[in-house]
C-alpha cells in the first residue's frame with residue numbers, strides 16, 4: 001500500500017463569471033502531490049496552472065466558482081468545515097512564491113523584518129525570538145552575511161537575492177507544501193539554478209513537498225519527480241518526469257517536448273504548436289480541448305468523454321488515441 005498523498009485534487013472545476021460570459025478555466029482536473037516530491041505543472045500560458053494553485057490556496061477572485069469532488073490536504077478535507085480555520089491551516093502549512101519577488105516584497109521595510117512579520121503572524125514565535133529565527137531563515141536560503149542582509153531593503157538586493165528572501169519567508173514557518181509559481185522567471189540561468197537547487201535540497205532533506213509551476217519543460221525535467229501537463233484547463237497527462245520526456249502519450253505533450261529542444265528553452269509563446277488554446281468563454285467547448293489542434297483526432301473524440309488510461313505505472317493520459 002502506498003502512503004496517502006499530501007495533497008489530493010480530484011475532479012476540480014473552476015469557472016469565472018465575467019461580463020462576457022463564463023470562463024471555464026478548469027474542467028475536472030485531478031492530480032496528487034506525494035510527500036517528498038516535486039510535482040511540476042507545465043503548459044502554455046492560459047492553461048490554468050496558476051488558478052489551480054490559487055484554488056488550493058483559497059486565493060481566488062470573488063468572481064470564481066469552484067467545484068471539486070475532493071480537495072484533501074494532509075488528511076484534512078479543504079471543502080468541508082470552517083473556512084477561516086482552513087485558511088489559517090493553509091497559510092501555515094502551504095506557502096506560495098510568485099514571480100517578480102521585488103513587487104511581492106514591501107519596498108519600505110527591511111527584508112529581515114518582513115520575515116519576522118510572517119513568523120509572528122503564523123507561528124507561535126514571540127517578537128524577541130523572531131530576529132534570530134529570521135536570520136536563520138536567511139542563512140538557510142544561503143544568503144551570504146545574513147546578519148547584515150537582515151537590515152537590507154529590497155532595492156539594495158539583486159533579483160536573485162530578493163527571490164531567496166521570498167523563499168526564506170515562504171519557508172520560515174516550515175510549511176508542508178511549497179507552491180512555486182514560475183519562481184525563476186526573469187532571473188539569469190545561474191541564479192535560477194541556485195534557487196531551484198535550494199528547493200530540491202529542501203524537499204530532499206526536510207518534510208516539505210513542492211509544486212513547481214513552469215512554462216519550461218527543460219526545467220521540469222531537471223528538477224521535478226513527476227509532471228502534470230495542462231492544456232486549456234484540462235490535465236492531459238501525468239507521469240514520472242523521465243517517462244514523460246522519453247515516452248509522451250498525449251499528442252500535446254509530444255508537441256511540447258518537440259518544441260523544447262534544450263533545457264534552456266521554454267514553451268512560452270510556442271510558435272511550433274499550431275492553433276491556439278480554445279476560447280474558454282465558449283459554451284460549446286469540445287470534449288477534448290485539444291481537438292482542433294490535433295492531427296490524430298478520430299470521430300470518438302467528438303462524441304465520448306475523455307478516458308483516463310494508465311499507459312505505464314503512474315503514467316496517465318486523457319486521450320482516445322494516445323501515442
Ligand SMILES: Nc1ncnc2c1ncn2[C@@H]1O[C@H](COP(=O)(O)OP(=O)(O)OP(=O)(O)O)[C@@H](O)[C@H]1O
Pocket residue numbers: 016017018023025043044045046047048049050051052061063215280
Ligand atoms: N479573475 C479572472 N477572471 C476571469 N478569467 C480569469 C481570471 N483569472 C484567470 N482567468 C482565466 O483563467 C485561465 C487560466 O489562467 P492561468 O493564469 O491559471 O493560466 P496559466 O497557465 O497560469 O498561465 P500563465 O503562465 O500565463 O500564468 C485563463 O484563460 C485566464 O484568462
